[in-house]
Amino acid sequence: xxxxxxxxxxxxxxxxxxxxxxxxxxxxxxxxxxxxxxxxxxxxxxxxxxxxxxxxxxxxxxxxxxxxxxxxxxxxxxxxxxxxxxxxxxxxxxxxxxxxxxxxxxxxxxxxxxxxxxxxxxxxxxxxxxxxxxxxxxxxxxxxxxxxxxxxxxxxxxxxxxxxxxxxxxxxxxxxxxxxxxxxxxxxxxxxxxxxxxxxxxxxxxx
Amino acid sequence: xxxxxxxxxxxxxxxxxxxxxxxxxxxxxxxxxxxxxxxxxxxxxxxxxxxxxxxxxxxxxxxxxxxxxxxxxxxxxxxxxxxxxxxxxxxxxxxxxxxxxxxxxxxxxxxxxxxxxxxxxxxxxxxxxxxxxxxxxxxxxxxxxxxxxxxxxxxxxxxxxxxxxxxxxxxxxxxxxxxxxxxxxxxxxxxxxxxxxxxxxxxxxxxxxxxxxxxxxxxxxxxx
Numbered sequence: 001x002x003x004x005x006x007x008x009x010x011x012x013x014x015x016x017x018x019x020x021x022x023x024x025x026x027x028x029x030x031x032x033x034x035x036x037x038x039x040x041x042x043x044x045x046x047x048x049x050x051x052x053x054x055x056x057x058x059x060x061x062x063x064x065x066x067x068x069x070x071x072x073x074x075x076x077x078x079x080x081x082x083x084x085x086x087x088x089x090x091x092x093x094x095x096x097x098x099x100x101x102x103x104x105x106x107x108x109x110x111x112x113x114x115x116x117x118x119x120x121x122x123x124x125x126x127x128x129x130x131x132x133x134x135x136x137x138x139x140x141x142x143x144x145x146x147x148x149x150x151x152x153x154x155x156x157x158x159x160x161x162x163x164x165x166x167x168x169x170x171x172x173x174x175x176x177x178x179x180x181x182x183x184x185x186x187x188x189x190x191x192x193x194x195x196x197x198x199x200x201x202x203x204x205x206x207x
Numbered sequence: 208x209x210x211x212x213x214x215x216x217x218x219x220x221x222x223x224x225x226x227x228x229x230x231x232x233x234x235x236x237x238x239x240x241x242x243x244x245x246x247x248x249x250x251x252x253x254x255x256x257x258x259x260x261x262x263x264x265x266x267x268x269x270x271x272x273x274x275x276x277x278x279x280x281x282x283x284x285x286x287x288x289x290x291x292x293x294x295x296x297x298x299x300x301x302x303x304x305x306x307x308x309x310x311x312x313x314x315x316x317x318x319x320x321x322x323x324x325x326x327x328x329x330x331x332x333x334x335x336x337x338x339x340x341x342x343x344x345x346x347x348x349x350x351x352x353x354x355x356x357x358x359x360x361x362x363x364x365x366x367x368x369x370x371x372x373x374x375x376x377x378x379x380x381x382x383x384x385x386x387x388x389x390x391x392x393x394x395x396x397x398x399x400x401x402x403x404x405x406x407x408x409x410x411x412x413x414x415x416x417x418x419x420x421x422x423x424x425x426x427x428x429x430x431x
Contacts, residue, residue: 089214095211095214097212177298177299178258178298180298181254181255181294181295181298182251182254182255185247185250185254185291186247188247188290189244189246189247189250189290192238192243192246192247193240193243193244196238196240200240
């Protein structure tokens, strides 16, 4: 009996490993220059590795698709100026969905210019336009485009853990909501009790 | 276990909603007044159980406790689990409001079936035997739920066999943990309050005597 139990347990561990358990899905997307960065995973820390992410416009038409890397992380370069909906099917009824407002993208003008030249791939075009030196009237006081890019990259890297923490914080279930939920349940069944009791009394006080 | 918003086809959502409403109606009709507190407590148990994560190997699973609800409540498990699921969706974002009907049917209907199948075995006087059957009820309720989840996914376009296999094997650890905890709970109930697990006719008898007492009290008030 014990051996049977152990073998079933082992089978569950082997076959269940890597499979999404009954956990909540976290999908977050955030702007990063001319790109959209996103992360998809489960609330227990398992990330969705090598998962196909489909990109839709607000009308539900499929625009594009990207694949996540080993850490459930993906980068998408928008080609059109529309709000984006990212969708990934993680199997077993787990579907991750995240929406992105295109206005959050800081390099919107870059996007417009790349959209006008559809032959160039988005990321390449964005970089080449960024590299055009910034001719400023004040001479050396303003930093060059390259430096600006570098600073933006550094700030993004510094902010990434913070963003992750905020996402994790949003998913946290604190004691208040747990106790609140229990309170709602007891309140609801208290009302049901009251109604049932009234009904019973009405029935029995009738002649 | 909880299917999320957007994973199912609209027809499945509507079908699940209709079935859930039917189950709720049946459950509320069969709800005797003396079972309301037990229903509330089991609803709260279900609500909180999903937050209790049991570490199994590299991952963790969370409890569901639907089998126990089915054993104690029968059809009334429908309203109890519905309320729990509703609040889980609102407070924690488990599942979602559009899939609430499907999730209710997927979790509550197996609980009801497990309750009907195992209740007569569990209502024995021997606590150990009752605990074993209670554990089986808990585990089989989860197994049936995985089957229901696979069916709802299949109706929305997934192939049945791989989906069913995936969901079933992913839930084997939960079945084991849940079985053990249901067994412990049933053992305690049989020792402390065995009438909670009695078949319907016993409960009906109890209800009759209760209403007789009520009538007597009511007439006394009128006389006084």
